[in-house]
Amino acid sequence: MPSVPPPTGTAPAADRKTWFGLAVLMLPVLLVSMDFSVLYLAMPTITAALDPSATQQLWILDIYGFLIAGLLITMGNLGDRIGRRRILLCGAGVFGGASVLAAFSPGAGALIAARALMGVGGATLMPASLALIANMFKRSHERARAIGVWTSAFAGGAAIGPVLGGLLLHHYWWGVVFLINVPVLAVLFAAGPFVLPEYRSARTGRFDVVGVALSLLGILPAVYAVKALATEGVSPLAATAGLVGIAMFAVFLRHEARTRDPLLDLNLFRNPTVSVCLAIALVGMMAEGGVAYLSNVYLQSVLGHDVLAAALAGLPMAVTIAVFSVVADRIARLVGKRYALAGSLVVAATANLGFIALGTTSSLLVYMALSALAGIGYGVQFSLVTDVVVGAVPPEQSGAASGISETCFELGTALGLALFGSLATAVFLSRGGDSGVTGSLGETLVRADAMSTGGDALATAAREAFVDGLHATTLVSGLLLAVLSIVTVLAMRRSEHRAEAVVEV
Template identity: 60%
Template sequence: MSETGTGVPATARRAWLGLAVLILPVLLVSMDMSVLYLAMPTLTAHLDPDATQQLWILDIYGFLIAGLLITMGNLGDRIGRRNILLAGACVFGLASTLAAFAPSAGVLIAARALMGVGGATLLPSSLALISSLFPDPRRRAAAIGVWTAFFAGGSAVGPLIGGMLLHQFWWGAVFLINLPVLLVLLALGPFVLPEHRAAGRGPLDLLSVAMSIGGILPVVYAVKQAAAEGIDALTVLIGVVGVVVLVAFVRRQRHLTEPLLDLSLFRRGLFSVAIGSSTAGMMSLAAMSYLTSVYLQSVTGRDVLSAALLGIPAAAVVFVCSMGGARVARRLGARTAFACALGLAAVGNLMLLGLGVDGGIGWYIAGSTVAGLGYGTMFTLVSEVSVASVSPERAGSAVGISETSFELGNGLGLSLLGSIAALVFRSGGHYAPTLGETVMRAGGDAGLVRAARGSFVDGMHVATTVGAVLLASMAVIAIFAGRGRAAREQESAVEATTAS
């Protein structure tokens, strides 16, 4: 396969400037996964979304990114990675403006969906362009570490940014903040980013694109609908249709010459550990971030700025540990490093059991910080392993899958673990579908409000405990999976890549 490159030469100084520009869309896309956590109570008061709409507002963005990441990565190879990056920035900016001024929950959901389409072009293109900017393996590994740190750190800092904006402005500001950042990307991108496209590629398999989205979304909808409204025949039917489409999608990939999803990568033990870790990690992190944001506001009565400030220790730890994950892998070995990171994240989630209606903020700060140690280390290891455990010509497919697992985990955490918390909450009494609605409709009934808060805390405990179990299970898998010769060779490759 031949490759063509045009545009800006990747000199050392310009390469690092290019990386700084590439970090901008990564920070935005990851931040917009979590920026709404603190904004949901305010959104509920202004747009009055029902329980199902609230979940769609939160996770339609992540699920569309997950469904389109590999597609947009393939499209970027064909039409140019810089071209699709800049086009995606335009779509993302227009969608952000629409979201900021959305007059109803339905319009906001549509805007978030369009943001997901734009975001799906930004992530794979930005990471793929790093290879063009940094041909030297050591510098490229360092650049990938910085990229991953901002990706993981953006998700952690999202609630903090959202809280600070909501303290001063109306809820639409959490979307308008994207515009100046995107303008910088559009202004500098053509001058500091090289163009790259691959020649000789076959046509994009549009049927696989449709099947991947057509399988994921019905399954997620069925799960959310069952949690919000209960299980009925239509919900079951929609879920079954989604599963059938996903099975057909997997079977199709096995027979395509150029599959949308290269399933053979999952036969590599360490690669599968990395993908499983990123999925489980983002599931638990998304659920923990969202539920604790609601807890800090609707249970403890803090305003958005106070709630955001309490998240600073965890956000800082995630960012710093993302930068140092490679050193951990070099000292402990990749499998052991994964197991330790997953274990720390699990312990942090379990520490949230100390939260109660009347107190426990110390447990929140300690638990989220301990979990941040694990999450930050884990996420940078995923990017390193995804690249180093496969041959160079297959690195693009591996990176696409790893990014998809991040986005899919985020959406699953909100829909599955969020739905578990909602089920426990609703089973505690005759409440409105959400805690915020219950408090608003209580009419001064202090007993009802306290009981509802207690039920929410119970649901949060169950959901974060399930998240901890997922993390601990993945830690055990990381320890025992792939002890053969091939796995040892993969681990050696990762340690060689991360060596400085």
């Protein structure tokens, strides 16, 4: 291990108790991340047991993410005021109780309500845990390493969710995918009060209730709109929700610029480095989320692997994201944050462009190698983005800042599914239209399988058209990441020059 340079200030080094506290903080992050993906394999079983309608199935999957995305900024700000450990433990209680309710839900409506309550609890866990890291680790390089560990836990949870869900469903009933949260949270309750410090802001300003309402009225319709566009295409309801979300978000920004005690400090965006990091979070998650969704369909419906094999094929990316999240700080200290971030974008762009080499008969190893390469880039950028944003504000605002960062990640995922999913669908229908391809790849394959003649030709044309859509998506996402790498170098260089000018004065 290379020697760590001595700190420039007099901040104390983190002791063993602090690092153990970090391990405890990883537990809720792991669970929140797992519960985004754990239902992917459980939905067929849940559908058979509860018989939800098609609309209810979508709400079972999406209501959790909707409320987390809508409440992150609010809960981060609230934690700054009432105490970060307090809101973390309260949120964990809500999350655990809702998990039990979800496991024993008698019907689809009850499961949707329980998942919504889980989203409320999850929205407190992420910004509170990240803000506590800013309090616990005083030295910048230790804080960066701790944030890397936090990021790796989130990435690991997303990858473990489908695999663990598949293994548990092989032996138990569907409710067990929620009950696994309870013993993990029990460890948090037992150890948290002893190893996690309490912190609350000394500010006495009023809580921005109007800002909370406006943020929800802006974020929730916007997230619903992009998810509806991704799954159902253009509809009057989705378009209306999107317009309402944009309008209310504009009102929210206007209110925040005028109020004395804002929920969101807009001055944060005047820092070019912070602004470009938030753009990296948004675009990076768009690329990662959109391509990951399409890749899952590619692995199952084009290459013919089962669901569990497809989930296991995603582990190399999860491993490289986790590993490079932890070592991102070392890379940044070696080459500087500007070039570490720009380089990570180039690596991710290269991997996305490499997906163009995939075809209808490609080896699974090629996909795994490319996704692992992408994970290297995403791991570095996601860790450094979070560190930069949290480190750019005073400690009393780190909860709100972490909420902003995580909201960008959530919105990026939703936009990736909507925009890149729509692009892939458009190319799929355009390229396969002459061969009789309609609807989705799954629908076309079912129809081809039922045909007495010509089914094989239709299935082949559908798979080739889907691969063309995947290629278009990876091309666009790769180019976006490449362009953003250039913007990152220029924006962060200007920010560094400003900082040097201030020092000289």
